[in-house]
Amino acid sequence: MTDLFTTNFEKYSDTAMYDQLNEHSKIEIPILLQWIKKENQLLELACGTGRLTIPLAEKGYNVTGVDLHEGMLKKAKEKAAKKEVAIPFYLQDCTQLSFPNQFECLFMVGNSFQHFLTNQSQDALLASVSKHLTNNGLFIFDTRNPILAELSKPDHYVTEFQDYRGYDVKEHHLETYEDGDQLLRCHTNRKYFKNGEYLHSEQDSILLRYTYPLEMARLLASHGFKIEKRYGNWKGDDVSTNAPQMIFICRK
Template structure:
């Protein structure tokens, strides 16, 4: 999956994403689980929107992402705000020794981009290695309901003066998976013409019980699952599941 052009379009398209809700959820569980430390690893940090917000809240933030283009955007944001965030290029299934953290998060359904169960479990293993005993791990994923009933065979569009996109989603080969075909038309300010950018993204999710089982096998406990940016258990048609837990 290439983010070479998508990285620079991402923030424009994600203006309405409720990033502050993720921050609030992290703060709520930090207090609930009585995690005193402030070292936070933002895995799959993308363009750094959440990394910046966490740093502004006083967290000692490290960001990691597979895409150098995303990291370039993230680094520029942190420098513009004089925030001391370290960014590293990392595959979340092959995490190096980045240090020891009080909190690790994988947000914005980034875990759904891993292609199979083995990759998800490798990510959980890596997080467990980097997280302190008693540390907090949080992530969110698309629900099975959303994958099977909202994304599958759906079309979404966006149109404004600078960016237009057509987003077609199709059922993927794996169970509870989708392929997103995105075509962007982006205005070139100098020529006044629109450039076309095509992207193909694959996402897959799993039943809530599968995530819980894999997490328990990696030494996580007190696992809580909530839905749709709330601290309440997910309803049957919840579109996004949030997982919070501590490392034994």
């Protein structure tokens, strides 16, 4: 893949930090379980450190994970081994999946769809998904809802927490949206302290693509997908203009 996705990895360099901030959340599982079956062959795209792949396998689902980040996959394999669950994990580009078989369901959560930054990469992703999905199979994914009242002005905010090493962390975040390319540019300056003493600083950035509802509907239809259900969040609420997310249940 030739767009910026392959260099958009700064946020994921510390897999232990990623797990500390994200591992506890399994909010997607109830809705996923409404749509998938235990006899299905499942493929999780952008599976990361196995946050959902592993608990689904523990419940008896036949699930495979794929990601483009070697460090995240290494962490996923370590966690699966500790849980004593056998999960095939593969290092692959989601826009160029290469499996000999098709799957009854592909899913991609955590707003990973926003990592596909160009029209070309979105098209390549959906073509790859369609190729590896059985007829009548499901593609389930989420993305943040572009709420213009929030995106139209720069957002600066501070978060503070203690990390897995016992360091006190203070993060300054700056987010700016460029409507011309529909990209949110997120920059974080992170300072570390121990017992009140400053240790060092780090910085990282990430780009996230926003896709509008009608744009998404046309995009999915052009790749042979029918939207069966949309949710506004993983609690199952209806989509609205102010809903934080758009969750799509699509059938090929």
